[in-house]
Structures are given as structure tokens and as C-alpha cells.
Amino acid sequence: MSAPQPALISRQISNTSAYDNEHTGFSQLFSFSVGLNGVDQDSNFYFANILITLLCVLLAATLALRWMKMFMAQLRHMSVLGSPLRQRFWAENRTEWWPWLKRELLWAPLWKTRHNRPMQISEAVSMGTLPSRGHLLILFTYGFSNLAFCLTLPYSQSSEVILAQLRARSGMLGALNIIPTVLFALRNNPLIRIMQTPYDTFNLFHRWIGRIFIVESIIHTCAWIVVTHQRGGWDGVKMGLTTGSHAPSYTWGMVAVVVTIFLAIQSWTPFRHAFYETFLFTHKVLVVILLVGVYLHLDLDKLPQVPWLQLVFILWAAEYVWRLWNILYHNYAFGHGWSRVTVEAVAGEACRVTFDLARPWTPRPGAHCHIYIPQISWLGSHPFSVAWTDIQPVRMQEEDEKLPTLEHPMNLDRTETLKGSVSFIVRARTGFTRSIYKKASESPNGIFMTRGAVEGPYAGHDSLNSYGTVLLFAGGVGITHQVSYVRDLMIGCHNGTSAARKVILIWSVPNTEALEWVRPWMDQILRLPGRREILKINLFVTKPRSHNEITSGGGSISMFPGRCIPQTIIDREIVDRVGAMGVTVCGPGAFADSVRRAVRNRVHLGVVDFTEEAFTY
Secondary structure, three states, X not given: OOOOOHHHHHHHHHOOHHHHOOOOOHHHHOHHHOOOOOOXXXXXXXXXXXXHHHHHHHHHHHHXXXXXXXXXXXXXXXXXXXXXXXXXXXXOOOOOHHHHHHHHHHOOEXXXXXXXXXXXXXXXXXXXXXXXXXXXXXXXXXHHHHHXXXXXXXXXXXXXXXXXXXXXXXXXXXXXXXXHHHHXXXXXXXXXXXXXXXXXXXXXXXXHHHHHXXXXXXXXXXXXXXXXXXXXXXXXXXXXXXXXXXXXXXXXXXXXXHHHHHHHHHOOHHHHHHOHHHHHHHHHHHHHHHHHHHHHHHXXXXXXXXXXXXXXXXXXXXXXXXXXXXXXXXXXXXXXXXXXXXXXXXXOOEEEEEEEEOOOOOXXXXXXXXXXXXXXXXXXXXXXXXXXXXXXXXXXXXXXXXXXXXXXXXXXXXXXXXXXXXXXXXXXXXXXXXXXXXXXXXXXXXXXXEEEEEEEEEEOOOOOOOOOEEEEEEEHHHHXXXXXXXXXXXXXXXXXXXXXXXEEEEEEEOOHHHHHHHHXXXXXXXXXXXXXXHEEEEEEEOOOOOHHHOOOOEOOEEEEEOOOOHHHHHHHHHHOOOOOEEEEEEOOHHHHHHHHHHHHHHHXXXXXXXXXXXXXX
């Protein structure tokens, strides 16, 4: 029996009795628009399984590279500690392909030298940053696979069958891509800890897989609209959204795709960077609406992708439960309340923010935390590098040290407790950072006290203890990322747990006022034993007010007017290096790109590793 003609369908639609009964309504008139009719579901699951396998292979390849680097670092560390003379062995490359791979793929920008320097349309409008070649290879492989799977259709059959299959294929792949999109956005994504990979990398994949999902959602919706319109025109589309047992599913699906379009617009880089705090709040609200819409779209039609959405909700809920536990455990205690926060305005439009924790911890060097200060931003959290931690044993209160009695025997496990603090430098920009600086600068003595919480620590995956020579580049407030490394390396050298024999800190600042940001902590570092033999500090003041303020502290501390040229420093230090060289940078995008370029230019001369900390959210 031939399919009903569009004119006949239009007459049936105009007759309300034609769709009062669902057996003679939309499902019968638009069979290729409903459920799995005309769909080769086996091939859809086949391609979905291939996509899952591909994603696992890409993750496994990344994991293998990461674990190989960690294994070599651990082997180098233990070897050098056992015999310092082995530093010379680890200083030289033993292959040609590994330096080439680092220079041309792993560290290489997409084009020329630009990687984390933002692409600016104007001073106020940023188009974001470019991925590296390695990241692009992964994104291209995954994106091209999605495109190829969507376009592998039964072209020899009728257009309705093709559109029905495109509708199902794009819908299935889109629903599947929701899982990595949400997983990679989570701060406590378990893959971060397993792969020892920065959150920035997963956030990059979150954005691009999210864009793939948006495209597939639009294709899915357009295929349904076209195949429905072919048979019944716009009246048929309206009928599908308003009448019959499938209407609620289609309506929620349409709500979801409209939200995805708003998400695509709202997440556009210029909008995201210009109004980040507003973006973050509205983004979360829109995502909740989207996920609920997709879930109802699938569940009301009893489609097989429902468990995928249930997994997404479980992952998201578990992450928020873990974050809440983390915040409560470290920041709240009975009798102590929430963590006390001291905010001190310092020169250079910045604040030194110190949290006195209820239960202290020692984060790894290079770690960062998200901080909450409700007095400034009610529920907003903002990431900052941990600049300093201070944990001290404290004797119990006098009333707890009375002589024991039968009613109150002595508790030998409570003769002392721990008191700790964690400190950050917050430079005034816009939004939260400007508000907290304004509050502090207007307070008596430039200090105000409040309550707050820290969440973390996060990151700090890269240990520098296996390198004989370490170069730490910092630009501006990026010094907070490097200070913890300097202290860790100095203590490790003194205790015999670090292989470092040369540590060079290079800090580029606009003026000498910025030195006040870390002065109390640097004073402690400069008093550490063995510091003069190991640590050198080079300060570059890019905009000195006069030549008189450029003075060296003598010995291992030097100050220079003008910009830092990383290539000159690396060329000098690689010649006189001790063992393998580790180079790390934290600072503005253009500064970080110049360090990256300098390292890539010399990676063939010896064992040189490069790491970068960049909050490219």
C-alpha cells in the first residue's frame, strides 16, 4: 500500500476526528516522524559503540603519554637521589623522536607561536585562545568521527527513510555526547586525578564536545521538522507538537533544542569573558533546563538512551555532594564556625587573602583552590593559586590541661592540635576581585575580617623534584603559583628529597609595588638553609618609575629594567644546566607563549620539560 499523499494528510489534519484516536492520529499519518519507525537501530548502536571506543582510545593514548612522563620522572628522581653524579646522564636526550614530538605536537601552538595569548577584536572583546596541535588532533578526530557517523545513511532508499535515520542517528550521538560534555566540566572529574591532567584541558574538551552536541541536536530537530513537513506541511509540525500521545515528548525536545541555541550564544567567548560571573550562573540554570528537557523527551517516548541521562544526573549530583563535603570538612567545625578570613589590601591594587581553616591541609605545590566569601559574592566561587600555607602545632587550651580525674581522664591523643592557614593573592580586575579590593582598601588600616570557605585543593599534578635545574617564570600575579614550588624545592634540597641543584625564579612585574604581594613569604624563603647556593631570583620591572628603584638585593637577587626575554635566559641556563631541566610558567598569555617558544627552540639540546598553568576557563 502506498504512503498517504500530502494533500490527503492535510485534509485529515483539518478533520479533528482524524487524530482524536492516537491509532489514527499523528503516529499513523507521520510514521517516519515517530519513535524508531524507519530506523535501523542496530547500526545506530554500532556507531555509538564505535564513538565510545574512540573516546576511550583517545583517553588511553593521553593516559599512556602522561604515565610514561611520570614514570621517567620518578625513575630519574630515585636514580639521582641515589647518586648525584647521575645528573649528567639525565641531562642528555637519548632519542631524537621524543624531543621532536614535544616540539612539534605536544607543546606546539596551532599556528606559529600563539597559544594562550587571547585573540582580541578590541581591548574589550576577546575571542579566546587557540588549542595546541595535540589538542586539535584529538578534537578533529572526535569531531570528524561524529560527522562521518551522522552522514553514513541509507542513501539508496526514500528521502523519508534517510531523514528518519538521520533524525535517529544524530539524536543518539547527541545524547551520548552529553556524558563527556558534563563529565569534563566537573571540577572533581575522576579522570583529572587518574590522568594527572589539568582541568583546563578537560574544560577545552567540554566546550568543543558541547558544540558538537549542539550541532547534532539542531540536526536531529531539523530532520524531524523536514520529514514531518514533507507529509503534512506546517500543520503537521504543529500537530506533532500539540496533539497526541507523542506531543509532550516533542514539546520537551523542542524546549531542549531552543535552550541549546541560547547556550551556544551565551557561551560565545566574548560574552563569556566580558560577563563571566553572570555567564556562569545563567549557564548552570540553562544546563539544568536542557538536561531535564532531554530526559523528558527520551523518557516520555520510552527511548533507549534514558539510562545515559540518568548517568549524567548521577555524575553531576555526586560531584556536588563531594564538593559540599569538601567545603564543610575543611572549613566548618563546631565551636570554630566557618573559616575566618583576613583580607588585607596591598600595593599594586591587590589583596592578600588568608583563610584560617577549621581543619588544615597542605596542598601540593602548584595547586589552586576556589574561594567563597559570601560577604562579597553570596554563592560565587573563584579559582586562585595557593600562594602560601602555614600549619603549626598548638597546645590545648588551659582548661583542657587540668589534672585528670576519674570523671575526666586524660585523653593522651589530644595533647596538641593543629592550626593552619592558606593564603592567596587576589589582584583587582573586575567583578569579585574589584569588589574585594575596594572593600579592603576602604576598611581601617586596609584590613577587614569576615567568614568564608575554600574548596580544594585542585591541580598540583606536576612535581619538579626530579629536575636538577628548574626555571620558574612568573608574570604579574602568576608569582603565587611559583612561590609554593620555590619553598618546596628549597626544603627538599635541604632534606635530601629533591634533585634540584639550580633553581632560578624569573618574575616580570609592571612596577616595584608588586613586590609587596609576596614579601612576607619571600622573606621566609630567603632565610631557608642552603638558599644562597641553589636559588637565584631575577626581577624584571617593565615600567619602572625611575632607575633609582631598580636595585639588586645582592648575591643571588638581581633586578633589571624592561621586559623579560625568556629565550635569553633559557639559552644561558641550558648551557650550564645540572641534570634535566624543568621549565614552568604562570602569567599572561603573551608571556607564557614566549616561554613556550623559547623552550621549543632548545628542546633538542638536552632533556627539557615544559609545564604551564593557565586559568583558561
